Amino acid sequence: MTLQRPEDQGDARRKRIVDYYDSCEIDYRTNWHLDECLAMHIGHWDETTKTLAEALVRQNEVMRIKGKITAADLVLDAGCGVGGSSIYLAGSSGCKVVGITLSHKQARSARRLAEEREVHGLTAFQVMDFSSTGFADESFDVVWALESSCYAPCKKTFIREAFRILKKGGRLLVADGFEIKASYTPFERRIFDLWVKKWAVDALESLSVFRDHLHETGFVNIDYEDITENVTPSSRRLFGLAIIAWPLAQLAEVMGKRSKIQNDNLLGAFFQYLVLKFNLGNYGIFYAEKN
Template identity: 30%
Template sequence: MTNNKARRRIPGEQTEHGQGIKFDTLYDNDYVVGNKLTDEKRAELNKNAAEINEAYFDFVTDAYQNGWGNKFHFSGYQPDESWATAAARHEHYLALIMEFKPGMKVLDLGCGVGGPAREMAIFAGVYVTGLTINDLHVERSNELNKQANLHDQVHMVKGTFSDLPFADETFDMVFAIEALCCAPDQHKAYTEALRVLKPGGKIGILDWVITDKYDDSNAEHRMIRGRIERNGAVPHMITPKTRIAALVKAGFEMVREEDRATAKANPIPWWHAIDYKHYPTWYDWSYCVWMTRPIYYASRVFINTLYFLGLIPQYGVTASYTVGECVYSCRDGGKLGIFSPMHMFVARKPGIGEP
């Protein structure tokens, strides 16, 4: 796993986002209770998804990097496969299916701190531009690019899915890993992706979806979905069919679709790592043990004590709770099969061109 020695917040460095204040004000208690949510309410709040995610990642990024390193996504597993190897295989599979070639210009939508972008650059020899809505991610990812000696091959910029800051037909490929689920307007996001792709170029997506097993009349299902949506900053999760319809409406031609959560290549489910069931290395175990309920609750008490003593800022407390609830709700959704964080969609922009 790549190191994450990019700049950390200095003591006393506070922002409205960093405190988690803005994030909390954008959600209401219905997402906690879960049972009161409707698709109409989700769609209304999703209009603010860009603002929600900018605030969210400003205060949870430290916790994400401490728990996941620099790759903010889930992965399925082979027996005895380490977390780091599984994450790389997950990314390599997408690159292979999309047919990345050395020298291609590739756009990573929702790049986080750049872990997958750097992996793609090394694995496939492509040049990656990452886009994120968060200033902290831009700063940290570009610093990590320098540390990895990839600054001439990988670069991150700030922008939104609905208004990409690039000229028409700039990129050979576009990919997004667990990111476009946060788009405030799926159709607009795909229309923009189509615009910046060269003719014949592809978009490849691995993303969060609600599966066909989800039953909105089931109180437990609604509760879990609401917790995932709030604590993962994804106000309105959609089904694979809805995602495909948005891609086709934008002008893409579907190439491939599959749920990597149920693929034979991943016989050990992705959620086993967060359920204390898959930790093949001591390194993995050292992170996995923190996700057990007793240790998690003990750490919550410890973190609250540090805050009470003035040793950590408020955002540390808020981030600990939010990320913990996100992890457990995703796990619960995975166990029931009502949620997948890795449904894959690959589509092509019509026209003749390379590839």
């Protein structure tokens, strides 16, 4: 038996995440307006939104307002995807943004898209792990993690790194899914896993444990807003898309036109809705400040 060293496990995990995103970008392009909205997040629906495209942009707006982001801020977009939030923030607030992702492909796309949308003077994109960034202490005014902290194998390590690189008075914004039950039956755990693992996430953090980590790390003015209702329309839409696409996607896999990772992405899209529907988890935004 050969034992895997921790650093190799980390490499394997990072590779799984990159493989998932690089392979499934086509699904985000086909079903989630990727070229138009540049968003790899779920979308926030409220009285101001009528379409998915509007909900995807609205999610950036809701977080920008919550984080009180202005032109004076330097923001770290931790887990930036193809740079959508970075480009949105630079364009709407005039702030400077550094976006980091594990995927070289995403970083290249983000640079190109920032240039096309004429915010390249305010943005920079790098391949870097948000749990161990290499940025100097107290570099950023805001750390923004939109559906990315879930990928951290240890959420506390991610939170500590965010705390270290934030300036005093800096703000952390985290939008993500969380576990909410004290314990899960094996059946409920299976449903959860069939969602998160198919999307290359090891496990979601419990909401109360995440809050405790923020306290223990030294964050203050911690606030959590449950926006499960606002994301449910997108969640339901994903569920419907997965059901409709499944038979053809299976055929495409047999014909070598779609990969297992891509079809697992559809399975994840099916099960994520069941997690919300049966109240196994919720979705919300954490806001916290560094004193």
